[in-house]
Amino acid sequence: MQCNILLFAPLSKCKSLNPLQHEPEARGPFRGHKKTVLSNYLLLTVKSFYEDIVYSGLGRESSITRQKQTIRFNQFILLILVANFVCVISYFIYGLYISALINLSAAYVFIMAYQLNLRKQYMMGRLLSVVTLNGYLAVMNYMEGVSITGPISW
Numbered sequence: 001m002q003c004n005i006l007l008f009a010p011l012s013k014c015k016s017l018n019p020l021q022h023e024p025e026a027r028g029p030f031r032g033h034k035k036t037v038l039s040n041y042l043l044l045t046v047k048s049f050y051e052d053i054v055y056s057g058l059g060r061e062s063s064i065t066r067q068k069q070t071i072r073f074n075q076f077i078l079l080i081l082v083a084n085f086v087c088v089i090s091y092f093i094y095g096l097y098i099s100a101l102i103n104l105s106a107a108y109v110f111i112m113a114y115q116l117n118l119r120k121q122y123m124m125g126r127l128l129s130v131v132t133l134n135g136y137l138a139v140m141n142y143m144e145g146v147s148i149t150g151p152i153s154w
Contacts, residue, residue, distance in 0.1 A: 053078050057118040070117065073126065077114045080133070081107055099143055106136040 054074045058067055084107040091100035109132040116125035 050078070057120075059120075069122070073117055073122075073129075074114070077110055077117070077129065080110050080129075084110070099140065102136070102139055102143065106132055 054071055056074065057070055084103050088100050088103045088107075091097070091103065110129060113125045113129040113132065116122075116128060
């Protein structure tokens with residue numbers, strides 16, 4: 001398509017006028033980054049895992065609001081589980097075994113909240129996740145304080 005300003009061609013169709021879609025031409029035999037089969041496979045696997053977790057439990061929901069709440073809760077649980085996994089690995093690397101055990105326990109309870117959400121017990125799953133998150137934060141703050149200063153005596 002010719003880019004002619006007098007014809008009011010849309011900028012998305014005109015590569016020479018749209019700076020966001022301008023791609024410099026590569027010189028030589030290498031014309032840009034080629035994605036390998038392995039990178040495509042890993043990307044598709046991660047995307048499939050994310051979609052399986054986030055969109056599970058929808059079924060035949062009666063309203064769009066309930067679907068959005070379910071998707072948001074699943075994203076919340078997935079984010080917490082990924083953060084717990086990273087923390088468990090770092091705690092094991094640094095030798096903080098009690099903190100790693102607390103993280104594993106919290107992850108187990110969050111998986112229980114996810115299962116409650118799958119079984120359409122929304123309020124119980126949300127209540128369990130909020131109570132667990134608050135309890136986890138309180139216990140971890142206490143444990144980190146104990147590891148730095150020693151036990152608190154009343």
